[in-house]
Amino acid sequence: MNTLxxxxxxxxxxxLRNAGFLVFMALIxxxxxxxxxxxxxxxxxxxxxxxxxxxxxxxxTIILIMxxxxxxxxxxxxxxxxxxxxxxxxxxxxxxxILGADTTMWLIISIPGIVVSSVVAHFMFNPGYDxxxxxxxxxxxxxxxxxxVGYGFSYLLSPTASLSISQVVVFGxxxxxxxxxxxxxxxxxxxxxxxxxxxYSMAEVMRASLAASTFDATLGNYFNLFIWCVLGYGxxxxxxxxx
Amino acid sequence: MxxxxxxxxxxxxxxxxxxxxxNDDLTFSIxxxxxxxxxGHNGAGKTTLVNQILGLLTPDNGEINLLGESVIQSPxxxxxxxxxxxxxxVPLGNLTPKQAVTLMGKMRAGNKFDPKRVDILFxxxxxxxxxxxxxxxxxxxxxxxxxxxxxxxxxxxLVILDEPTNDVDPVRxxxxxxxxxxxxNDGTSVILVTHNVMEAEKAVDRVAIMHxxxxxxxxxxxxxxxxxxxxxxxxxxxxKESVDMEIPSWALSTYMNGSRLVFSINPATVLSTIEWAKAxxxxxxxxxxxxxxxxxxxxxxxxxxxxxxV
Numbered sequence: 398m399n400t401l402x403x404x405x406x407x408x409x410x411x412x413l414r415n416a417g418f419l420v421f422m423a424l425i426x427x428x429x430x431x432x433x434x435x436x437x438x439x440x441x442x443x444x445x446x447x448x449x450x451x452x453x454x455x456x457x458t459i460i461l462i463m464x465x466x467x468x469x470x471x472x473x474x475x476x477x478x479x480x481x482x483x484x485x486x487x488x489x490x491x492x493x494x495i496l497g498a499d500t501t502m503w504l505i506i507s508i509p510g511i512v513v514s515s516v517v518a519h520f521m522f523n524p525g526y527d528x529x530x531x532x533x534x535x536x537x538x539x540x541x542x543x544x545x546v547g548y549g550f551s552y553l554l555s556p557t558a559s560l561s562i563s564q565v566v567v568f569g570x571x572x573x574x575x576x577x578x579x580x581x582x583x584x585x586x587x588x589x590x591x592x593x594x595x596x597y598s599m600a601e602v603m604r605a606s607l608a609a610s611t612f613d614a615t616l617g618n619y620f621n622l623f624i625w626c627v628l629g630y631g632x633x634x635x636x637x638x639x640x
Numbered sequence: 641m642x643x644x645x646x647x648x649x650x651x652x653x654x655x656x657x658x659x660x661x662x663n664d665d666l667t668f669s670i671x672x673x674x675x676x677x678x679x680g681h682n683g684a685g686k687t688t689l690v691n692q693i694l695g696l697l698t699p700d701n702g703e704i705n706l707l708g709e710s711v712i713q714s715p716x717x718x719x720x721x722x723x724x725x726x727x728x729x730v731p732l733g734n735l736t737p738k739q740a741v742t743l744m745g746k747m748r749a750g751n752k753f754d755p756k757r758v759d760i761l762f763x764x765x766x767x768x769x770x771x772x773x774x775x776x777x778x779x780x781x782x783x784x785x786x787x788x789x790x791x792x793x794x795x796x797x798l799v800i801l802d803e804p805t806n807d808v809d810p811v812r813x814x815x816x817x818x819x820x821x822x823x824x825n826d827g828t829s830v831i832l833v834t835h836n837v838m839e840a841e842k843a844v845d846r847v848a849i850m851h852x853x854x855x856x857x858x859x860x861x862x863x864x865x866x867x868x869x870x871x872x873x874x875x876x877x878x879x880k881e882s883v884d885m886e887i888p889s890w891a892l893s894t895y896m897n898g899s900r901l902v903f904s905i906n907p908a909t910v911l912s913t914i915e916w917a918k919a920x921x922x923x924x925x926x927x928x929x930x931x932x933x934x935x936x937x938x939x940x941x942x943x944x945x946x947x948x949x950v
């Protein structure tokens with residue numbers, strides 16, 4: 398039996414088991430992402446096109462952070478608590494196949510939100526999107542980093558600990574991260590912290606591919622994401638194979 | 641030989657610096673087509689042993705071989721040889737029993753999977769009416785049966801069932817034992833983990849009684865019973881609490897509770913005991929009586945109630 402058919406059946410099992418929840422979550426993501434674009438324009442009086450572009454290109458990053466670092470850890474916490482995780486570990490498939498199938502599932506629920514919010518923002522504000530071909534690899538890299546890190550800490554830590562982290566992440570990503578506003582507005586120590594954490598790099602890479610003529614991402618940003626992605630998935634596979 | 645477990649010891653760190661020996665030098669083997677019962681109280685170490693056979697835990701000492709290959713060296717192989725019904729309920733979410741069992745079958749057997757087997761299993765367990773009901777809406781018993789089907793739909797050479805009859809009604813329990821028996825006809829071996837001793841006695845070929853991480857006895861149910869005692873017991877229901885009746889001289893230990901009288905006898909005296917009991921009935925002292933061999937439950941309790949584990 399080959400890896401591909403294992404992947405197919407594991408994906409079907411995981412997806413159908415959570416189908417109701419996933420559809421609901423995909424809808425919520427659409428609402429949140431539109432909410433970010435429109436809602437923040439109420440916070441900022443008379444926003445210029447540049448600020449709106451910041452918000453519009455930040456919303457997809459927020460969605461990916463929400464899915465990977467908030468919803469996913471909550472799901473893993475539940476799966477751990479009701480013994481489903483132990484059951485998965487007895488399946489006659491490679492553990493990385495399970496991770497791969499689950500990653501696909503999370504990717505699928507985040508894409509509608511990203512597409513819908515970008516289309517809505519474009520027609521409402523026309524903020525100056527300039528989508529580059531790098532959008533596909535960039536989106537994948539950001540999504541994989543977010544999902545990978547989410548897996549890493551939710552497998553590693555107790556359900557309670559990972560739930561607390563995900564709560565901090567929601568608040569921190571929305572208010573204290575340079576996703577919806579430029580980095581230089583933050584105090585210096587937070588800037589230093591964001592040079593290390595993946596959130597800033599996610600936002601930069603996303604912006605550079607959605608509005609290529611306005612924003613740039615450095616090689617360092619890509620490198621940062623790559624490291625976090627490897628750490629996250631590596632940690633998750635390590636825990637899955639641990640005895 | 642399917643499974644060979646040799647001197648397996650597993651120690652878990654306890655509170656502070658203490659250590660708990662969960663499995664203590666366990667040795668046993670399972671032949672093709674055999675049903676092996678693992679009996680023990682809660683916390684006896686049964687599930688820990690099973691997790692080591694599956695390669696989910698590594699023993700601190702000893703060896704486990706599945707089909708001649710070391711589980712410690714190739715745990716992935718172990719997972720394809722064994723199929724498991726875990727002790728905890730597997731949450732099915734939006735999956736229907738049919739979807740869950742079919743997907744598990746495909747995952748285990750690939751192209752060799754035969755979808756007809758799903759229907760055969762559901763019919764054998766009389767659960768066809770729920771085949772297409774979403775998991776969340778199923779009763780605990782039907783969910784447990786679905787978990788059972790997921791383990792046996794495309795069984796490996798060894799099927800491990802951890803308390804498969806929990807939550808299942810008495811009628812379907814019988815169907816379930818029949819399905820397990822049928823599995824072994826194809827050469828599949830079964831490990832049955834349970835604390836439901838009476839049920840296991842009828843189902844298993846051999847048992848091991850486990851207590852505080854050790855095997856106290858191992859063998860066929862009758863071996864295990866005779867290792868404790870080979871006495872018979874007679875139970876009589878008297879017409880009233882105090883009856884002026886002579887208890888036979890060969891009665892070994894007598895026990896009286898209200899109008900219930902129980903005593904044990906040597907198997908050689910069975911016939912005379914029956915005659916005696918009949919005579920008491922004719923005289924109107926006794927309403928009813930029953931004679932039974934020592935059950936494996938008696939043996940289990942006798943073995944595990946000894947506080948010192950040697």
